Amino acid sequence: MKKMLLLCSMLLAGFMSQAQHTFELGDSTFLLDGKPFQMISGEMHYQRIPRECWADRLKMAKAMGLNTIATYVFWNMHEPEKGQYDFSGNNDVAAFVKLAREEGLWVILRPSPYGCAEWEFGGYPYWLQNIPGLQVRSMEPQFLAAYNKYIHAVGKQTAALQINHGGNILLVQIENEYGSYGSDKTYLEENRKLFTDAGFDGLLYTCDPSSDVEKGHLPGLLPAVNGMDDPEKIKALVRANHNGKGPFYIAEWYPAWFDSWGQPHHTVPSEKFEQRLERVLAAGISINMYMFHGGTTRGFMNGANYSGDRDYAPQVSSYDYDAPLDEAGNATPKFMKFREIISRHLPAGITLPPVPASKPAAALPTVTFTRSSPVFSQLPAPVQSVGPLTFEKLKQAYGFVLYRTTLQGGYKATLQLQELRDYAIIFVNGKRSAVLDRRLSQDSATLDLPKGNVTLDILVENLGRINFGSYLLKNNKGITDNVLLNGKPLQHWLQYKLPFSEMPVAKNNTSSKEAPVIKSGSFTLNQTADTYLDMSGWGKGLVWINGHNLGRYWKIGPQQTLYVPAAWLKKGKNTVAVLELLTPENNTLSSLDHPVLDKLQQP
Known part of the structure; x- marks a missing residue:
């Protein structure tokens, strides 16, 4: 039986890779080769999964009953510095799409310059902030010029993999939840044009939370809905914004949630979603689970939420998300429940492959x-300035900056960091004197300065740029204004750049x-x-x-x-x-x- 299932899977993968298909919008359903097709999709981001594990995770998607995988494409990973593109290794999006095809899966590609996704700066590269006057998500010319170059670079990698070119990409998303940010239809039309010019000439769509669909969709494109799973409400909303027609697609369905530092871990029992999933599938509505498999936000790529004052909340590294497939790629009870539901809604003659066993895990030797080595004993050459410089002015994306100055001591003083972003450890003559945390709205400390020359060190960490909301345009890092001592600005700084972009050595x-x-x-x-x-x-x-x-x-x-x-x-x-x-x-x-x-x- 297992050999027969393997043969069927291989034949399906071969069929997808060789046959020419059509994919169209019907009045109520998607049409694959002219026949109704229901996407049962799960979100997983190739850049959050080791490339060595891509095939394993895709096999698990098939085992749960998914026929499609959705993924973001994060701009800041593909163009970390202006004009320097990287589509190699874990950034090889074309290889991920092709591997999905080999596993018999279709793909929904989400290469919008803005992704949100609990990802650093929502996917924007940090260097955009060094261009005076540039405004993301707008018609501002400098932004559009950078956007145009980026989306053309992505198009060179993936446009030929669209279904209308013989590939397995069914849909491509322009922008992302734009209605939660603005309502400029001219800007959305420019998005469509940029994508088309970059070679994305198949089916394009927008997606927005239900309350923002009217603002965020572009007439002529399919408006997908996020965060809603009532079939009748979805149909009414889509029809109202799509000439009275479908098809109907839930682009982000949330059976789980993410975590932030210092806040409780989120878990969502599958029981809360089992009947909802059953209802959606029975209604013939296409669905994308966000997330099916979260993986890990490694390095410095976590984002943060912020709505002003005391609300800065950087996200943790684990993107386990309490998803059906856990951080290590193993099936959870939620996976098994969803598989059971999906199995009841498969086309006639389709049987799910067995669920692979959980991978072994073990404790390492201690x-x-x-x-x-103290970090301060192996510092690079410093950058000098009168006032403190931001990470962006130092042309450093992530990591840490050590700010150093000298002053005369012999008294107690109040030190204030104006607009600290985001976490600072303060040292007086090498001894730790205070810790300031933006999450807690901390920006001041009382220091006991010994007599004589005093070396003041402030080690600042970028804890993650904001990935959602109006504060996207206020995302500079480091000390972004002045350092005040008893109300007076300190000057003459040495800044040591500590990006830790490579594995350090003592x-x-x-x-x-x-x-x-x-x-x-x-x-x-x-x-x-x-x-x-x-x-x-x-x-x-x-x-x-x-x-x-x-x-x-x-x-x-x-x-x-x-x-x-x-x-x-x-x-x-x-x-x-x-x-x-x-x-x-x-x-x-x-x-x-x-x-x-x-x-x-x-x-």
Whole structure:
């Protein structure tokens, strides 16, 4: 039986890759080769999944009953610096789309310059903020020029993979939830034109929350709906904005949610969504689960929410999302419930493949670090300025900047960082004196300055640019105004750029009780398996294994572990590095065979 299912799957994949298909909008359904077709789709982002694991995750999608995969395309990963494009490795979107075809899956491509997605700056590259007067999501000429170059670059990679060119991309989305931001139809029409000029000449669509569809859709394109699953309401809303016709597509259906640092972990029982999914599928409505598989937001690519004053909320590294497929790509009870429901709504003669077994997970040997170097002992050459410079002015996208100046001490003083973004550790003559956290609206501290010359160091971390709302245009990082001491601006700064874009190495071996440290070590494996680094006893920082940045950890939680895919481990010697900001005395690193994503702790 298994051999027969495998043969059927191979034949379907071969059929998709060789046959010419048509995909059109019918009055009430999508039409694939002229016949009604219901997309049962799940969202997963190739840039949140190790390339080595793409095929495994796609097989799991088929096993749950999905026939389509939706994915964002994040601009800041493909053009990290202006004019420097990267479609290699984990950024190879064309390879991901082709692999989906090999697994018998269609694709919905979402290459809008703006993605939201709990992703840094909503997907925009940081360097846009260095262009005076540029305004994202607008008709501002400089933005449109940059947008045009980017979407043409994506078009060169993927336009030929649309179904009308023999590929497996069914739909391509322009903009993203624009109605939650604006209502300029001229701007939306310009989006359509840019996409068409870039080679996206198949079916285009917009998607918006139900309350914003009227503002965010472009007449002539299919208006998809986010966050609603009442069939009759969906049909009425789409018909009202699409000449009285369908088809009907829920572009984002949320059976789960994401987490932010210092806030409780989100879980949503499948029972709340089982009848809703049944109802939607029975009504013949197409649906995309956001997320089917979240994966991990590694490195510095998490975004943040902000609505003013005290509401800055950066997201955690895990994008497990309580999704049907967990962070490591294993089926959850929610997966099994949804599979059961989907199986009742499959076309005649279609049988789901077996669900692959969960991948093994194990604890690694405990790592004892052999080298430890204070970050301040291996600084690069500084950039000098009178007033402090932002990350953007320093042409640094992510990571940290150390701001240093000297002054005369002998008194207590109030230090204020005007517009801190986002997290600062303050040192007086190398000793930690205060920590300021934008999440808590902290910008001031009282310092005891000893007599004589005093070195004042302020280490600032970019915790993630805002990814949603009007504050997209206020996303500079670092110290974005002045540093005041007793109300007077401090001047003459040295700025040390610490992007940590590569795995750091401890260049010496010096203990530290105060300053942030880089720790280097290794461990040996006889066999590999998924694992979860236990960071609950550490303070705050990042971890790299074999050159891969696994993401941020922070004692406050709720995330306490960092997922390490087996694909990034190897038999024999493995190297590990930790950047620890608050507890430099830690010297051992342990791991677990399961994640801990729901534990809040005091800092």
